[in-house]
Amino acid sequence: MTLRVVVADDERLVCASLRMVLTGEGHEVVGEAADGGRAVELARTLRPDLVLMDVRMPVMNGIEATRRITAADPAVKVLILTTFDLDEYVYAGLRAGATGFLLKDVPPRELVAAIEVVAAGDALLAPPITRRLIADFVGRAPAPRNPSVLDSLTGREIEVLELVARGLSNSEIMAKLHVTLSTVKAHMGKLLQKLDARDRAQLVIVAYQAGLVDLAPGPPPDAGEADANSAP
Incomplete structure (x- = not known):
């Protein structure tokens, strides 16, 4: 394309x-x-x-x-x-x-x-430096943690959001949760809508600010490849 x-x-x-x-x-x-x-x-x-x-x-x-x-x-x-x-x-x-x-x-x-x-609709979050910078960005943000922002989400949507925040691509989430790619994309669409986020980058920020993901996680899986399947 x-x-x-x-x-x-x-x-x-x-x-x-x-x-x-x-x-x-x-x-x-x-x-x-x-x-x-x-x-x-x-x-x-x-x-x-x-x-x-x-x-x-x-x-x-x-x-x-x-x-x-x-x-x-x-x-x-x-x-x-x-x-x-x-x-x-x-x-x-x-x-x-x-x-x-x-x-x-x-x-x-x-x-x-x-x-x-x-x-393709994915945020460039895969390189390790990018994940570190976003974690640092969230750590500096003045807004306090607000877990209630996740109240509208289902258990599965929270699970998907956590994996997104850890840097997994859609295809990696599919393999992790043993679901189809279309199912992952459907969950992504719901997350963007419910959290009023424009893209994956904002979903990551929401996840950190809600306390869903630790600001200092262990090394996440490498999702550095450009994957057309990663679009929401």
Whole structure:
């Protein structure tokens, strides 16, 4: 499936590199933005599948641009580009509605796999660093733990939510619970609806804030592969 992507970065060399990588894998870069304001405009007019968003840009930063894009059209996914020393931007990006984030030095193959995962409807939660950052983000969030948010869920839905929060993909949940993939996807749909979450990333945050999952769990199963079966 060919994905329509907008690249937002104020460095021309970065934009050119990303375009080369994405088009080389059969995807289409439909627009490039050198600032956040332009990224918002292109997302509105072009309605891409995904925006690959830098954080530090002139006019409007990537966090505010992400907030405006996701508020205007939740169907447009945003994947934030960051570096190890910009963790605070990662947390702000999640709050703004980003579906995932990558380190800027990610290998090309992992970049392509990541955008395909995010565009398919899954949040980019699989890499160990991502799980650690989200756990840290939840630990810093000011909201107290609120287990009552889970009161509307069935026992099976709580079980699925816990596995999602531990980083399992839909296909891994299917194997773990010995159910069909369609059953897992049905549970995912119910979770998104009942918890008023836009994607998998927000489900993970809810699970941590509800106290369903420990903030310092053991190493979760590796779900780093881009799997089309992981979409909700």
